[in-house]
Amino acid sequence: MKIFIILSVLFINIILAKPLVFGVVPQQSPQKLYKAWKPFIDFIAKDIGVEIVFKTEKSIPEFEKKLYSGAYDIAYSNPYHYTIVHKKQNHNAIARFDKQIVGILVAKKNSDIQSIHDVKNKEFLFPAPRAFAATILTKFDVLNKQNYSIDKSKKFRYVNSHDSVYLGVQRGIGEIGGGIVRTFNKFKYKDSLKIIYKTDKYPSHPISIRQNIDRDIANKIKKSLLTVPFKISKLINKKSIIKTQNNEYDVVKELAIKLNIFN
Amino acid sequence: MFVSFKYKIMIAVLIIELFFLSIIIIYNYYNVQKFTYNLVDNQIKSSVILFKELVKTPLMVYDLATLDNMTERFGNLPNIDYVILKDDKGRILSKFTKSDNIKKFDIKSSNTNYKYIEFTIKDERTILGKGSVVFNKKKANTKINEHTKNIIKIAILEIFLSILVSFFIGRLLTKNLIILDKAFKNVSSYNKRIVRVDIDSDDEFDHLATSFHNMQLKIKDEIVKNEQKEKQMFQQSRSAAMGEMMSAIIHQWKQPLNALSMLNSGMKLSLLVADNLTREELSKNIEQIEKQINHMNTTMDDFRDFFKPQKLTQFNINENIKSVKNLIGKIYASKNISIKTDLQNNLNTQGYQNELNQVIINILNNARDIIVETNCEIKDIFVKTFQEKDKVVITITDCAGGVPEDIIDKIFDPYITTKSESKGTGIGLDMSKTIIKKVNGNLTIRNVITTINETQFKGAQFKIELDLV
Numbered sequence: 175m176k177i178f179i180i181l182s183v184l185f186i187n188i189i190l191a192k193p194l195v196f197g198v199v200p201q202q203s204p205q206k207l208y209k210a211w212k213p214f215i216d217f218i219a220k221d222i223g224v225e226i227v228f229k230t231e232k233s234i235p236e237f238e239k240k241l242y243s244g245a246y247d248i249a250y251s252n253p254y255h256y257t258i259v260h261k262k263q264n265h266n267a268i269a270r271f272d273k274q275i276v277g278i279l280v281a282k283k284n285s286d287i288q289s290i291h292d293v294k295n296k297e298f299l300f301p302a303p304r305a306f307a308a309t310i311l312t313k314f315d316v317l318n319k320q321n322y323s324i325d326k327s328k329k330f331r332y333v334n335s336h337d338s339v340y341l342g343v344q345r346g347i348g349e350i351g352g353g354i355v356r357t358f359n360k361f362k363y364k365d366s367l368k369i370i371y372k373t374d375k376y377p378s379h380p381i382s383i384r385q386n387i388d389r390d391i392a393n394k395i396k397k398s399l400l401t402v403p404f405k406i407s408k409l410i411n412k413k414s415i416i417k418t419q420n421n422e423y424d425v426v427k428e429l430a431i432k433l434n435i436f437n
Numbered sequence: 438m439f440v441s442f443k444y445k446i447m448i449a450v451l452i453i454e455l456f457f458l459s460i461i462i463i464y465n466y467y468n469v470q471k472f473t474y475n476l477v478d479n480q481i482k483s484s485v486i487l488f489k490e491l492v493k494t495p496l497m498v499y500d501l502a503t504l505d506n507m508t509e510r511f512g513n514l515p516n517i518d519y520v521i522l523k524d525d526k527g528r529i530l531s532k533f534t535k536s537d538n539i540k541k542f543d544i545k546s547s548n549t550n551y552k553y554i555e556f557t558i559k560d561e562r563t564i565l566g567k568g569s570v571v572f573n574k575k576k577a578n579t580k581i582n583e584h585t586k587n588i589i590k591i592a593i594l595e596i597f598l599s600i601l602v603s604f605f606i607g608r609l610l611t612k613n614l615i616i617l618d619k620a621f622k623n624v625s626s627y628n629k630r631i632v633r634v635d636i637d638s639d640d641e642f643d644h645l646a647t648s649f650h651n652m653q654l655k656i657k658d659e660i661v662k663n664e665q666k667e668k669q670m671f672q673q674s675r676s677a678a679m680g681e682m683m684s685a686i687i688h689q690w691k692q693p694l695n696a697l698s699m700l701n702s703g704m705k706l707s708l709l710v711a712d713n714l715t716r717e718e719l720s721k722n723i724e725q726i727e728k729q730i731n732h733m734n735t736t737m738d739d740f741r742d743f744f745k746p747q748k749l750t751q752f753n754i755n756e757n758i759k760s761v762k763n764l765i766g767k768i769y770a771s772k773n774i775s776i777k778t779d780l781q782n783n784l785n786t787q788g789y790q791n792e793l794n795q796v797i798i799n800i801l802n803n804a805r806d807i808i809v810e811t812n813c814e815i816k817d818i819f820v821k822t823f824q825e826k827d828k829v830v831i832t833i834t835d836c837a838g839g840v841p842e843d844i845i846d847k848i849f850d851p852y853i854t855t856k857s858e859s860k861g862t863g864i865g866l867d868m869s870k871t872i873i874k875k876v877n878g879n880l881t882i883r884n885v886i887t888t889i890n891e892t893q894f895k896g897a898q899f900k901i902e903l904d905l906v
Contacts, residue, residue: 337502
């Protein structure tokens with residue numbers, strides 16, 4: 175009888191068990207993301223013996239909406255997103271790629287703007303309101319170091335992508351643009367621009383997990399993430415995966431609070 | 438210039454073909470051009486409408502990367518060479534140039550190969566930006582030209598085929614015409630043989646061949662009749678000439694007969710009255726009688742020779758003139774008409790001497806009749822012989838006013854005469870021409886002016902040209 179009950183519970187668990195949802199921030203097109211992340215997710219799913227489905231959204235705002243509403247069991251998001259989802263959905267950071275994020279400010283090579291000291295009253299371009307390094311970090315540093323609020327000045331524009339920021343600065347739509355080193359180096363006309371400021375380094379995008387997931391499964395995922403072969407993880411990022419924890423992102427939380435975007 | 442009916446058909450077909458094909462090609466070219474340009478224009482309009490919709494959102498947020506991507510994609514469409522997008526302040530947001538040629542001309546200028554379009558991108562009533570596109574019509578033009586070239590190729594083939602077909606049709610048609618032509622030539626070469634035209638087709642040509650055959654039969658019939666008539670006329674003319682000769686003989690004989698009669702009367706009178714006819718007188722009379730009889734005999738011989746058929750011989754034409762003058766000179770003299778000769782020596786020809794005599798007499802009689810009829814001042818007939826290149830020439834000229842210009846060209850036609858009906862048959866000159874032609878000679882007439890004692894007289898001049906041997 176006891177055996178029967180155990181088998182029945184297992185059977186019901188199997189029947190009713192929902193697959194885990196792995197949400198990925200849409201920094202690239204869904205197709206590219208799927209290609210990069212599918213082998214990674216499949217490896218973990220196979221490793222822990224639980225079905226995991228890949229999920230992304232058409233835009234970052236859409237992703238933010240889903241993320242903050244608890245649509246993902248596991249999430250790969252930017253540090254700012256993480257601080258919010260940690261607050262709203264009790265997500266815990268469990269791993270990240272072994273690199274740090276630096277935001278940059280760029281200007282036209284022949285412009286008079288030489289450093290962060292020359293940014294006041296200038297027209298800014300950013301990719302998106304919640305782009306962590308390109309928008310949040312740079313805005314924060316300008317506020318922190320120059321005591322100049324770009325948001326209050328209202329002389330800024332969100333132009334959807336890093337490339338659009340660089341192109342906008344190059345073509346004179348804006349005078350200063352926020353971005354990151356990696357995307358700037360890939361920019362076709364980077365020779366016509368110059369980096370006038372680099373922010374401090376911040377921990378890179380975390381992989382977070384919802385707190386109410388079965389502890390056993392959560393542990394398995396933590397372990398599994400650290401065993402993902404490099405040949406699989408390099409499809410996403412050329413750096414290896416390292417362990418992280420919530421307090422590593424406290425600095426980001428402080429930053430969001432200062433910028434009044436921790437909500 | 439002879440051009441075969443076959444080639445005329447080919448040329449006609451070629452001209453007609455070229456005319457209509459040119460119209461078709463030109464019509465087709467403009468239609469295809471119109472159609473293609475309309476198609477391209479519609480394509481352009483649709484593309485621009487779509488492009489405007491696509492760029493609206495990235496334009497709103499100045500997403501230049503997306504705009505560049507869209508501009509490049511749009512600019513890479515086959516017929517687009519140049520795209521530019523500007524914001525509402527006129528700042529260039531995105532630009533794409535495909536062809537280097539675009540730099541070589543003012544893009545706004547009209548050009549058959551390029552079309553410049555400007556458009557405004559609006560979000561409801563707000564102007565977001567402006568754009569310009571240069572469409573390349575070269576491909577469309579190339580296609581039109583290729584299409585036209587294909588039509589021209591087909592047209593050339595069509596022309597070639599038409600020429601080929603018209604050549605065969607022409608050959609088919611001319612085949613029967615050539616048969617008929619040969620038959621006509623045969624008939625026109627005065628061949629009395631009836632030519633059978635073998636046309637094996639149940640059409641107009643067959644009817645034509647039958648009609649031609651019937652015509653040949655009629656012509657042959659007419660020729661035979663004409664020949665008979667000609668012979669008859671010739672005979673009549675000959676009889677008339679003989680009559681003339683008879684008159685001449687009678688005239689010639691009158692004098693010797695008178696002389697004989699007088700000799701006879703003298704001898705008779707001597708015997709009856711005096712009976713003293715001496716042997717010397719008798720001998721002298723007999724000698725006179727013999728002389729007169731000889732003279733009459735000579736006249737008879739001349740007359741006989743004149744009408745005796747002769748073979749082809751060589752002779753001196755001056756002999757003819759002398760013989761004729763001898764024969765008819767006196768009878769002409771009786772009418773105060775004088776035959777004046779100016780003869781060059783050694784003018785030999787080959788022919789039928791008697792027939793030439795007949796011609797000379799005919800012409801002289803003609804002159805005599807007109808002199809008598811008009812009673813003109815100068816009653817001389819000038820006969821001259823001379824050499825002209827390889828010909829011997831006899832001219833017979835009168836001063837009787839000449840032949841009226843309206844009939845001078847027809848004077849040798851049968852039944853044409855300037856004389857009164859009682860005198861002329863209209864056969865003499867026709868027959869004379871026939872005789873001269875028979876020996877490869879020529880007989881012509883013209884009006885000439887002869888100056889006598891510083892006075893000019895108009896008259897007719899007959900010219901007989903014969904081969905010099």
